[in-house]
Amino acid sequence: MRVWSLASGSSGNAYLLEADGCQVLVECGLPLPTLEAALGALGSSPGRLSAALVTHDHGDHLRGARPLADAYSVPIYASAGTLAHPSLEGCARLRELRVGEARRIGELEVRPFRVPHDGAEPLAFRIEAQGASVAIVTDLGYVPESLLPCLQDLDLLILEANHDPEMLWAGPYHPRLKRRIAGDLGHLSNTAAGQTVAACGDRAPRQLWLAHLSTVNNSPARAVEQVSAVLRARGLGWLKPRALPRAGKPFGWASRPAAQQLPLF
Template sequence: MSFSFASLGSGSRGNATLIRSNNTLLLVDNGFTIKETERRLAILGHSPDDITAILVTHEHSDHIKGVGPFARKYGLPVYLTHGTAQYDGLNKVAEMHQVNIHRPFAVEDIDITPVAVPHDAREPCQFVFRHGGKTMGLLTDLGSITPHVTEQYQQCDALMLECNHCPQMLAMGPYPPSLKHRVAGHWGHLSNHQAANLLEQIEVERIQHLVISHISEKNNTEALAKSAVTPWYSNDSLILAQQDEAIDWLSVN
């Protein structure tokens, strides 16, 4: 029974993730243009017609600006929370499903658990996906690790995890003070150290693939992100998601 995931791109200039089973292909977020989404899908062996549905985590532009245009062009259903649905770029989407952030749901043969996270959006969530007895967790865009988050991501067979910034680089970097405060705050983005703290608390021995994602181009480096998590996860399946390139399919067996 096939279960896999891939990244179309991850970072402040656009995010999109694919979750795939034998019969279902989910696109989670889309911060890219229609043309760029089509191009990156083709690299991963798919066309827009293969997509079953789009899921949205929150309304920040690097995650949602491509959702409305893409869903309208290809007649795709969109799943999102009530708060995220207030985003005004989703008008004329053919089919909208507002999910209860406290209740699991399914799209075809993939079971999905939305996870409430602390982030400065209307009703943000992340997702845990299950198929064929395996679990893949997607966890980016949150400012702190709550007990609820730790519980929901405790038993993942694969995990895509935010390592957004190094606090020292952020403090010394080019952002204005207000933006530095936002990124580093409890409703902002995870630092390398916060991501490592989560790995310390969950069953990392189960994780077949760990993908470090949403790495800031100005406030972090791949080397710093990698060095923070390797004390807890140091095998060959540690991958760093790229902003400008897709990550090929990773199977969850």
């Protein structure tokens, strides 16, 4: 299995997963021309996608879904709450994901999990293929204990490290927005991300990408530093987190060296 981050953050999210030629997009937060360009840079195109999965109904995850479904007939998989979003009304390519039900899409097996966030019915995904496992867990105020088993024994965990609480509270946002971000239905802080991984103990992921970083209340260096500090303190100093760029060159990972169909950056 291979994974690329095409975009990560409040201005748009998109990941490409590929296993045995089956390509699936996770998150549709990019405008269609931007997505076309990002996939084109990898030698792919939206027409090659078997499916697009969307975690929740916020624009930075959903805004490109309808154009993608209309222009390329790509099925959109999401919770019933997300599929009820007005932008998807009348779309014929919608497929409902239910918590507790794994879905097979080509080579990929997708397990959706509910997360606490202020969307209609937000999900996170654990995806397995070819003996490898990846989870994409962003946009959540905290990590419920019930979610921890989904995060164990992963090859790659893409986990939100949205903000440094000190920067958030000292920063320029309106107090109401600060409370929303820091609240139980908001976004995960750097330290909370580190504690989540540490809670997996010796079943921690082999690779860790930090996602959905705030540009105002965080920085890639700070996210890596704060998560690493928690990991070191809990005996997981071998795990070196990497902060995902918001956009630009795709950021890639492969579960094992394979015959390359797409360039891996």
